[in-house]
Amino acid sequence: MKKFLILLIPLSIFIYSAGENKCGSLEKCDYYSADVHDTYSLQRGLGIYMNYCSTCHTLELLRWNRLQRDLDIPETILIEDLIANPDIKIADYMTFGLPEVSAIGAPDLTLRTRVRGEDWIYTYLRTFYEDPEQLTGTNNLVYPGTSMPNILVGLQGIQTLDNDGTIKLKSEGSLSRAEFDDSMKDLVNFLAYASEPARITREKNGIFVILFFIIFTAVMWLLYREYAKEIK
């Protein structure tokens, strides 16, 4: 029987290694895992979102006052700087007055990070390059033929694709590479929060529930031992 089990191991490695973790035309997405407990990062991410994304993309499932509560935003800033429209109430969704499907077909971003994954969005935002054959003048390694223009080009700078398939920086943007990567992390972090606002409470309180059940198990184990003695 043992020999049979030993035989199973190489066989299983052989089948299980064939993975489908491709990231568009890339072998693998760059790793990023959101930390929704970093409120400052979420606030910075919101800033980038408001400045760059909100022109075309809605967040139709996130309410302004939920955002205010979770991101510690003072009410005056929320009403005067972020909403900046007397017709919009703070309990409204973050649709910026855009129609459900905007004229240019930009998708709603509320659940995008859950559909694509945090890694995917993070890599996608950083792999735009110049491509004169495209309508927008740019193309993307993760999502070839994407109809989204490289809106962040001012921050990142212009990138080109080498013949060997790697991306090179052609001209500097206003941010260095490390700074740009950090701000994209903030942005993806914010989008991850938007896709599941309850994640903050969920991850914060989960540990107490688990601690409770560890104590519960210990006490129940002692109780069980007492009863088990009787039937030895």
Add this chain to the structure above:
Amino acid sequence: MSEKENSKSFMSSMMSWIDRRFPVTENLERHLTKHPVPKKVNFYYLFGALLMVVFMIQVITGIWLMMFYTNTEEGAFASIEYIMRDVEYGWLMRYMHSTGASAFFFLMYFHMFRGLLYGSYQKPKELVWLFGCFLLFLLMAEGFLGYVLPWGQMSYWAANVILSLFGAIPYIGPDLQVWIQGDFVLSGITLSRFFALHVVVVPLLMIALVVFHIFALHEVGAGNPEGVDIEKHRDAKGMPLDGAPFHPYKTFSALPAMGIFFIVFFAIVFFAPTGGGYLIEKPNFEEANFLKTPDHIAPVWYYAPFYSILRAVTFGIPFLGITSKFLGFIIFAASIAILFVVPWLDRSNVQSIRYKGIYSKIAMILFASSFITLGYLGTKPVNELRTLIAQICTIFYFAPFILMPIYTKYEKTLEVPERL
């Protein structure tokens, strides 16, 4: 008379008043305080109790979800996000329900594998096993119906794949599919009837079968890993020497197990509710769209082994008019149906794998490893190599059962001890 004695006699006269009209004490003794169970069992015998716990979690969280869920094509997807965002602790109810579904299957598979290992289907436990198999079938139906309700892309397209199987049945297929769907395509009409089935019909049947399962079990008595009949040796009071009353001895052994289960369960609920896309799949966060098929349609992990068997059949029987899809459906159905007849396939004179021969042991390893491999393959897109492996594993899945009457009859078994 002192006050204490007074109240005691009042309580006992109360109880006897009730007992004359409704046999509370008799049933408590029959099923709990005097019901004998084997003293020495292993962890495999805890899954039944845990399944009861999960069933209760599903019922309770399900009731809460139902209060906020909308069963229409337009409202279903949005109502799930409403539960996740605007309902207080709605996210907890939803994640407990979705994780509970996976836990249900996980425990069910172990519970049934225990049955196969220790012969928990052998005479006179055939009906216990049969009711259990019906419960597996109902659970699969319940899981499938529930999976459609969030109305995400994967809900829609996975349901399409399964419903199209009915359409593959010769002659009656296409009409049958339309009759089940209630529409020419999978639509809001299908959604609302699946909702009715998911929350009323199937759970009611499951509750009835759980009761039958337990009544039958308490009639024939619980087994043990040794396959020893504890009823043979009794003490002066008629209690089996190797047995102990169910309550308190077994109830208190289930509590620490419940604690460990809850640690794992809540670790998933709070820290990995989507299970890396295996418990809640990524495309299911996108609303169902009948114009857009996802790149890769995969079932949830607990259906994956059976889905793999379905896909492994790449050939039909043309002269009988059987397409490969219909043959796949037949073999897929047979992979569950074969479990129902296991009590009549096993000809062994011992119950437990511990005393069975080498062929039974090899058969169990083959069955378990092919089930796991099929499960893995079911979640991946097909290619030639994977189809070949799935075909081999399908044979290994069936062989232990089909050959069971032969090897269990002729293999050499060990002597079972008299006592536990």
